[in-house]
Amino acid sequence: MHLSSLYRFPLKSGAGDALQHCASDALGLVGDRRWMVVAAATGRFLTQRVAPRMALLQARWQGERTLRLTAPRMPELLVPVPDARAMRCVQIWSSNAVVPDAGEVAATWLSDFLGQACRLVHLPLDDGIQVDLDFARLGERTAFSDGFPFLLIGQASLDDLVRRVGRPLDMLRFRPNLVVSGAQPYAEDSWKRIRIGELTFRVVKPCSRCVIPTLDPFTAEREPDREPLNTLLSYRKGQGGVFFGQNLIAEGIGELAVGAPVEVLD
Structure with a gap:
């Protein structure tokens, strides 16, 4: 095998x-599922279950500190790993976490593509969910x-x-x-x-x-x-x-x- x-x-x-x-x-895996889209109003995670167009979101690491986002009919967007200055409370299933928010440019880009108000957040290695x-x-x-x-x-x-x-x-x-x-x-x-x-x-x-x-x-x-x-x-x-x-x-x-x-x- x-x-x-x-x-x-x-x-x-x-x-x-x-x-x-x-x-x-x-x-x-290093870099796996370190970014997540959440509803802007509630902080609850979004997936293809409720937002099928997420399947078309291409997210690729550019080195260790930048994410490159591409999607149909959208301009390429480079998103730096955010620091801890802007933190957001998010929910994934029954777990809650307070994690860095990636900022207004990424939020607007994703909201335009998905057709709903959302935010992009990042999970630092030192955090993680039990x-x-x-x-x-x-x-x-x-x-x-x-x-x-x-x-x-x-x-x-x-x-x-x-x-x-x-x-x-x-x-x-x-x-x-x-x-x-x-x-x-x-x-x-x-x-x-x-x-x-x-x-x-x-x-x-x-x-x-x-x-x-x-x-x-x-x-x-x-x-x-x-x-x-x-x-x-x-x-x-x-x-x-x-x-x-x-x-x-x-x-x-x-x-x-x-x-x-x-x-x-x-």
């Missing part, structure tokens, strides 16, 4: 960035993810789903960080600890899926037949939702690279 794809999502619910290698830090203690240790943190620092999907699992649905589906619909090839479909369901290259991970929780996979990541259009969610509901439904992929927590920090060997430890 080997790591066949590596994805980073600098902006939560923005487009993904395929990488050949990336370091990890205390919050996950992972649910039902699955993590005290002090294990994540960025603006939906709960965990890493998401893994087996390539064979997607291949099996594609066969069941009967048409191609891009892996980016499911927004994983790590894609593993060389295993049987859904083999990741039984893993407890794995090693990718020199980095060890605990496999802590199946990933429950929402409506985002029914959105084409390249057009931001919903599938009228609600696929692949309807097919997943037919055979991947369990207590608490429908599951595809596994959430991981790294034991330490290190480097990840496409092609790295994957070993099941437990």
Whole structure:
């Protein structure tokens, strides 16, 4: 088995960035989901669930201190990592955080593109959100993810789903960080600890899926037949939702690279 794809999502619910290698830090992949769009009035996070056009937002790191934003029919915008002079209280699911606001220019740019008043915020490495203690240790943190620092999907699992649905589906619909090839479909369901290259991970929780996979990541259009969610509901439904992929927590920090060997430890 080997790591066949590596994805980073600098902006939560923005487009993904395929990488050949990336370091990890205390919050996950370096630069992953460190930016988030929130409603201006409430500070609540926005995602493709309620703002499908976010799929068309391309957010790419330019060095370590600048984010480059592009979107259809919008001018390119360079956003520097903000300092702590303007802080904003934000909400992501049941968690709250006070984080730096990226300023008026970025807010206006995003509000114009998304058609609603919003703000852009950044999460410094020294902050981070505590992972649910039902699955993590005290002090294990994540960025603006939906709960965990890493998401893994087996390539064979997607291949099996594609066969069941009967048409191609891009892996980016499911927004994983790590894609593993060389295993049987859904083999990741039984893993407890794995090693990718020199980095060890605990496999802590199946990933429950929402409506985002029914959105084409390249057009931001919903599938009228609600696929692949309807097919997943037919055979991947369990207590608490429908599951595809596994959430991981790294034991330490290190480097990840496409092609790295994957070993099941437990």
